Amino acid sequence: xxxxxxxxxxxxxxxxxxxxxxxxxxxxxxxxxxxxxxxxxxxxxxxxxxxxxxxxxxxxxxxxxxxxxxxxxxxxxxxxxxxxxxxxxxxxxxxxxxxxxxxxxxxxxxxxxxxxxxxxxxxxxxxxxxxxxxxxxxxxxxxxxxxxxxxxxxxxxxxxxxxxxxxxxxxxxxxxxxxxxxxxxxxxxxxxxxxxxxxxxxxxxxxxxxxxxxxxxxxxxxxxxxxxxxxxxx
Amino acid sequence: xxxxxxxxxxxxxxxxxxxxxxxxxxxxxxxxxxxxxxxxxxxxxxxxxxxxxxxxxxxxxxxxxxxxxxxxxxxxxxxxxxxxxxxxxxxxxxxxxxxxxxxxxxxxxxxxxxxxxxxxxxxxxxxxxxxxxxxxxxxxxxxxxxxxxxxxxxxxxxxxxxxxxxxxxxxxxxxxxxxxxxxxxxxxxxxxxxxxxxxxxxxxxxxxxxxxxxxxxxxxxxxxxxxxxxxxxxxxxxxxxxxxxxxxxxxxxxxxxxxxxxxxxxxxxxxxxxxxxxxxxxxxxxxxxxxxxxxxxxxxxxxxxxxxxxxxxxxxxxxxxxxxxxxxxxxxxxxxxxxxxxxxxxxxxxxxxxxxxxxxxxxxxxxxxxxxxxxxxxxxxxxxxxxxxxxxxxxxxxxxxxxxxxxxxxxxxxxxxxxxxxxxxxxxxxxxxxxxxxxxxxxxxxxxxxxxxxxxxxxxxxxxxxxxxxxxxxxxxxxxxxxxxxxxxxxxxxxxxxxxxxxxxxxxxxxxxxxxxxxxxxxxxxxxxxxxxxxxx
Numbered sequence: 001x002x003x004x005x006x007x008x009x010x011x012x013x014x015x016x017x018x019x020x021x022x023x024x025x026x027x028x029x030x031x032x033x034x035x036x037x038x039x040x041x042x043x044x045x046x047x048x049x050x051x052x053x054x055x056x057x058x059x060x061x062x063x064x065x066x067x068x069x070x071x072x073x074x075x076x077x078x079x080x081x082x083x084x085x086x087x088x089x090x091x092x093x094x095x096x097x098x099x100x101x102x103x104x105x106x107x108x109x110x111x112x113x114x115x116x117x118x119x120x121x122x123x124x125x126x127x128x129x130x131x132x133x134x135x136x137x138x139x140x141x142x143x144x145x146x147x148x149x150x151x152x153x154x155x156x157x158x159x160x161x162x163x164x165x166x167x168x169x170x171x172x173x174x175x176x177x178x179x180x181x182x183x184x185x186x187x188x189x190x191x192x193x194x195x196x197x198x199x200x201x202x203x204x205x206x207x208x209x210x211x212x213x214x215x216x217x218x219x220x221x222x223x224x225x226x227x228x229x230x231x232x233x234x
Numbered sequence: 235x236x237x238x239x240x241x242x243x244x245x246x247x248x249x250x251x252x253x254x255x256x257x258x259x260x261x262x263x264x265x266x267x268x269x270x271x272x273x274x275x276x277x278x279x280x281x282x283x284x285x286x287x288x289x290x291x292x293x294x295x296x297x298x299x300x301x302x303x304x305x306x307x308x309x310x311x312x313x314x315x316x317x318x319x320x321x322x323x324x325x326x327x328x329x330x331x332x333x334x335x336x337x338x339x340x341x342x343x344x345x346x347x348x349x350x351x352x353x354x355x356x357x358x359x360x361x362x363x364x365x366x367x368x369x370x371x372x373x374x375x376x377x378x379x380x381x382x383x384x385x386x387x388x389x390x391x392x393x394x395x396x397x398x399x400x401x402x403x404x405x406x407x408x409x410x411x412x413x414x415x416x417x418x419x420x421x422x423x424x425x426x427x428x429x430x431x432x433x434x435x436x437x438x439x440x441x442x443x444x445x446x447x448x449x450x451x452x453x454x455x456x457x458x459x460x461x462x463x464x465x466x467x468x469x470x471x472x473x474x475x476x477x478x479x480x481x482x483x484x485x486x487x488x489x490x491x492x493x494x495x496x497x498x499x500x501x502x503x504x505x506x507x508x509x510x511x512x513x514x515x516x517x518x519x520x521x522x523x524x525x526x527x528x529x530x531x532x533x534x535x536x537x538x539x540x541x542x543x544x545x546x547x548x549x550x551x552x553x554x555x556x557x558x559x560x561x562x563x564x565x566x567x568x569x570x571x572x573x574x575x576x577x578x579x580x581x582x583x584x585x586x587x588x589x590x591x592x593x594x595x596x597x598x599x600x601x602x603x604x605x606x607x608x609x610x611x612x613x614x615x616x617x618x619x620x621x622x623x624x625x626x627x628x629x630x631x632x633x634x635x636x637x638x639x640x641x642x643x644x645x646x647x648x649x650x651x652x653x654x655x656x657x658x659x660x661x662x663x664x665x666x667x668x669x670x671x672x673x674x675x676x677x678x679x680x681x682x683x684x685x686x687x688x689x690x691x692x693x694x695x696x697x698x699x700x701x702x703x704x705x706x707x708x709x710x711x712x713x714x715x716x717x718x719x720x721x722x723x724x725x726x727x728x729x730x731x732x733x734x735x736x737x738x739x740x741x742x743x744x745x746x747x748x749x750x751x752x753x754x755x756x757x758x759x760x761x762x763x764x765x766x767x768x769x770x771x
Contacts, residue, residue, distance in 0.1 A: 049622065049623065052768075069625075070627060073624065073625035074625040076623075078623040080619060080620075082616070084615065084616035084619070084620070085617065085620070086533060086536070086617055088536050088540035089533065091519075092519040093533075093536070096524070096529065097529050098620075100524050100525070100529035101526060101529065101624045101626060102624075103526075104523075106521070106523045109523065123519075126519040127516075127519045
């Protein structure tokens with residue numbers, strides 16, 4: 001479970017996110033939506049422990065990311081919006097590196113790397129340098145590295161950007177499998193129709209303030225998510 | 235033209251962040267104060283050195299020779315530095331995509347990059363040359379014309395070395411673009427060129443002796459054969475507005491011509507350097523479990539070997555160390571004769587006796603002048619967020635980086651050690667001390683490097699050279715290393731002058747530096763988590 005409690009983050013005098021509070025339960029696919037610059041990436045970076053925040057707290061399965069970051073990070077995997085991977089490395093070396101950092105045993109990593117490399121159809125390029133990859137290929141490698149250590153919580157910043165339609169389709173299946181096992185998938189997105197069909201819960205952020213959150217059906221009611229979002233933005 | 239100027243302004247403000255301090259408010263004062271004090275120290279030191287040099291020429295009433303030597307020396311330094319900077323500053327930059335997509339002539343982009351290179355060298359050289367010019371002007375009661383000419387010369391003098399080094403950078407890039415392993419070829423050619431220049435500069439003894447015996451000859455030699463310095467000195471002695479205009483215009487024309495020539499093939503060559511071999515490696519991929527440390531070293535090492543300027547910068551001092559150890563071992567009789575001839579009253583036995591102490595000094599220079607960690611955080615760039623999201627303490631990440639740097643440095647130092655041990659039949663105490671120093675001294679240098687880089691990270695560089703050669707962090711580390719190496723040698727000489735035995739000198743030296751290492755280590759463990767976490771990309 002992720003508990004976000006009154007989180008405020010400032011960049012100098014500018015308030016990026018203000019007093020954000022909501023929970024993400026086990027088994028949720030949670031969509032986090034908002035316009036560009038609304039504060040989505042800031043909150044995501046705070047959750048995964050990349051950025052500090054000024055006020056409030058974030059608990060990952062009861063542990064604070066502020067006071068116990070290592071234990072929190074062990075349970076999470078993060079896929080950034082723009083996969084800035086180590087381009088001089090081979091894809092397989094990068095995935096192995098991430099697995100080593102999470103102390104993934106040989107059996108688990110073999111099972112997962114083969115499984116996801118096959119799913120995303122990248123097995124034949126795992127020995128190639130990341131430098132030669134397109135954005136979508138890098139995104140797939142970032143996803144495999146994130147999934148290889150069986151995270152309980154998968155946090156992603158616009159994960160579908162750059163992925164081909166088949167990869168999006170397959171990855172949605174992976175997300176559904178994860179939540180069936182009681183894991184959490186939390187991601188930011190601008191693709192509202194996908195979020196509407198895929199996610200059980202949603203939060204909408206506007207200019208750093210949480211304007212609506214709840215189950216998908218509660219938030220959108222009879223309308224489409226897109227319409228609700230545009231109304232709130234308006 | 236106005237578009238070019240606007241772009242130049244944007245690029246300079248973006249990239250010349252050697253003088254831009256990013257920090258939290260609380261530490262802003264100290265962040266600004268440290269480099270300012272640091273640069274002031276250098277300026278005062280250079281001023282003092284210029285004054286003492288002038289005093290030496292005073293009896294002959296030839297104080298102006300100091301100016302000739304200073305301006306020429308910094309032209310040579312700019313040229314030497316430019317050899318391994320120019321290729322990576324001009325080609326294969328991170329902002330290629332945006333710049334080449336703009337409706338601009340390709341030569342404009344080349345001009346902007348060469349101008350950025352020039353701007354950095356101008357600022358850097360000014361820090362060293364301006365004090366000498368002021369010292370001369372004040373002491374010789376020069377008129378305002380002297381100061382005007384000197385200010386113009388500060389702008390003009392870096393141009394020719396930059397043009398020459400850009401031609402070399404272009405040729406090295408052109409040759410390496412023909413090979414599959416471009417980075418490797420680029421590194422090998424650059425390193426070979428530097429070693430070639432260094433070898434011949436060491437073998438110019440006869441010429442330099444002849445010149446140093448007659449200071450006037452040095453001056454006339456430089457002024458006759460090197461126009462940028464010669465013309466400046468001529469205007470210092472006898473100002474002429476026509477000569478000044480020729481001086482300015484000729485340099486600008488040379489700069490423009492080189493942009494015009496290289497600009498013709500710049501885009502094609504840059505594209506070749508960016509192209510990556512996409513031939514698939516058909517070998518089955520290997521899924522292998524490693525310890526965190528080994529995995530981290532592998533990751534850092536692959537970054538190191540894929541960055542030519544990083545290898546050249548770090549590797550040069552180490553190659554010199556090994557070469558010096560071989561030279562000392564093979565030609566020690568010649569070297570000792572040379573030292574005896576320069577230091578009257580000291581017998582050859584004294585030098586032979588103090589070879590273990592000499593090795594310690596050589597180790598100190600090599601270790602302190604090789605700071606790999608001073609660029610390691612900055613080179614992460616935006617991928618720093620990958621590290622930050624990992625379940626590892628920031629202090630461990632920092633430690634892993636220090637260990638990686640030591641893994642690169644120590645084998646080279648040990649190789650040099652072994653050559654000297656065998657050649658001079660070291661006793662066991664000296665062997666143990668030298669081996670310990672080969673671990674301790676790079677550890678200190680790398681601790682300093684990483685602390686400076688954590689304090690002054692440059693996460694938004696457009697190419698690796700800006701980080702490795704032109705960042706605040708690398709500059710401070712180089713000068714701190716230089717200072718530490720000189721202090722360390724002075725300390726060894728001081729101990730030797732007390733008449734202590736080799737063993738005692740080495741032990742005292744190592745104890746002092748062990749204490750320094752411990753203090754640095756304690757400081758790093760205290761600040762590394764916070765400083766690492768504070769870096770935002």
